[in-house]
Amino acid sequence: xxxxxxxxxxxxxxxxxxxxxxxxxxxxxxxxxxxxxxxxxxxxxxxxxxxxxxxxxxxxxxxxxxxxxxxxxxxxxxxxxxxxxxxxxxxxxxxxxxxxxxxxxxxxxxxxxxxxxxxxxxxxxxxxxxxxxxxxxxxxxxxxxxxxxxxxxxxxxxxxxxxxxxxxxxxxxxxxxxxxxxxxxxxxxxxxxxxxxxxxxxxxxxxxxxxxxxxxxxxxxxxxxxxxxxxxxxxxxxxxxxxxxxxxxxxxxxxxxxxxxxxxxxxxxxxxxxxxxxxxxxxxxxxxxxxxxxxxxxxxxxxxxxxxxxxxxxxxxxxxxxxxxxxxxxxxxxxxxxxxxxxxxxxxxxxxxxxxxxxxxxxxxxxxxxxxxxxxx
Ligand SMILES: CC(=O)SCCNC(=O)CCNC(=O)[C@H](O)C(C)(C)COP(=O)(O)OP(=O)(O)OC[C@H]1O[C@@H](n2cnc3c(N)ncnc32)[C@H](O)[C@@H]1OP(=O)(O)O
Ligand SMILES: O=C([O-])CC(=O)C(=O)O
Numbered sequence: 001x002x003x004x005x006x007x008x009x010x011x012x013x014x015x016x017x018x019x020x021x022x023x024x025x026x027x028x029x030x031x032x033x034x035x036x037x038x039x040x041x042x043x044x045x046x047x048x049x050x051x052x053x054x055x056x057x058x059x060x061x062x063x064x065x066x067x068x069x070x071x072x073x074x075x076x077x078x079x080x081x082x083x084x085x086x087x088x089x090x091x092x093x094x095x096x097x098x099x100x101x102x103x104x105x106x107x108x109x110x111x112x113x114x115x116x117x118x119x120x121x122x123x124x125x126x127x128x129x130x131x132x133x134x135x136x137x138x139x140x141x142x143x144x145x146x147x148x149x150x151x152x153x154x155x156x157x158x159x160x161x162x163x164x165x166x167x168x169x170x171x172x173x174x175x176x177x178x179x180x181x182x183x184x185x186x187x188x189x190x191x192x193x194x195x196x197x198x199x200x201x202x203x204x205x206x207x208x209x210x211x212x213x214x215x216x217x218x219x220x221x222x223x224x225x226x227x228x229x230x231x232x233x234x235x236x237x238x239x240x241x242x243x244x245x246x247x248x249x250x251x252x253x254x255x256x257x258x259x260x261x262x263x264x265x266x267x268x269x270x271x272x273x274x275x276x277x278x279x280x281x282x283x284x285x286x287x288x289x290x291x292x293x294x295x296x297x298x299x300x301x302x303x304x305x306x307x308x309x310x311x312x313x314x315x316x317x318x319x320x321x322x323x324x325x326x327x328x329x330x331x332x333x334x335x336x337x338x339x340x341x342x343x344x345x346x347x348x349x350x351x352x353x354x355x356x357x358x359x360x361x362x363x364x365x366x367x368x369x370x371x372x373x374x375x376x377x
Pocket of ligand 2: 183184185186187188219258259260310311
């Protein structure tokens with residue numbers, strides 16, 4: 001049997017949630033093009049779609065939004081525990097630990113019946129934003145803010161993070177960013193969640209593992225790495241030379257390349273437009289200009305090899321505009337992706353529910369003698 005390095009090209013289950021046409025640069029959630037959702041939907045509606053496989057009616061959406069809003073507040077034990085977490089910790093480590101702690105606080109943690117998974121999943125979807133916002137406030141030496149039930153998920157997230165009610169334009173930007181990041185098939189973190197869940201571990205454990213996986217710079221952590229790249233480059237004038245040096249050393253340009261897309265990631269297309277708008281309106285033009293030059297200069301070498309900007313390339317310019325420092329970029333991704341993780345766990349349980357256990361081709365030796373310790377050189 002051939003070894004599929006990195007599991008490339010391996011189909012291990014079936015799914016209706018997401019279709020990615022990597023050659024054409026197209027993405028659909030339950031058959032709906034991502035651009036339509038980013039422009040017209042809300043995070044609540046997209047989450048309903050990912051959990052139920054269809055768009056909600058008006059009444060369903062209203063009830064679903066209210067239900068999520070009611071679940072936003074964190075248990076007081078968790079808020080107290082936050083004060084013992086080191087303020088220097090990376091926000092993804094903070095989130096990973098908080099999810100695990102939420103599991104310990106749930107007396108029915110181990111219930112993985114379909115209904116329990118749905119209810120616990122909704123709870124996590126609602127609470128991720130509250131955890132990340134509380135971490136931001138604590139890092140800034142401020143008190144976490146209680147969630148407001150009268151605001152949308154996106155608007156309330158910004159309110160809790162920044163301490164002021166966002167403008168409708170800011171809330172729309174956050175909504176679009178959350179929709180764009182909510183789901184993406186069997187990416188590394190979703191696969192991690194499914195691999196853990198396939199052992200019939202509890203939801204919190206599977207999601208803790210997914211957060212850990214998203215943190216890595218080859219995956220969700222790339223959005224933070226892109227902003228560090230911008231800082232290292234420093235000015236648009238230096239960008240071309242920087243890219244040439246980087247590629248000459250065979251180093252990677254963060255925020256470019258993808259296992260599935262061999263064309264422009266459609267999410268990066270939407271985020272590029274949003275980044276351009278905030279750059280023009282609110283003065284993030286230096287960051288945006290640097291990225292445009294990196295995209296063009298690196299593209300000369302990388303585009304012919306099917307390497308283009310991915311979702312992590314332009315998102316940081318939007319997040320900066322919404323008041324977040326770079327270490328919160330990957331947690332914002334998690335605030336969105338929790339919907340995809342929960343959706344996939346529900347779907348996997350329904351459709352497949354088999355233990356994931358791949359194999360490796362053995363390339364070691366056999367029947368070697370056991371040499372006693374005192375006889376080893
Ligand atoms: C939300 C997300 O997870 S989106 C992805 C976020 N990650 C990043 O942006 C990090 C930068 N990108 C990368 O490291 C890669 O493109 C990955 C990890 C995302 C996908 O890579 P894979 O499909 O595993 O391809 P692999 O790592 O084998 O690379 C294939 C070739 O393309 C090159 N390549 C891939 N990405 C890049 C890049 N960003 N810059 C330069 N070269 C690249 C590799 O050097 C390799 O070249 P070689 O064949 O000469 O050795
Ligand atoms: O699909 C992938 O491998 C990575 C990705 O873009 C995502 O998780 O959004």
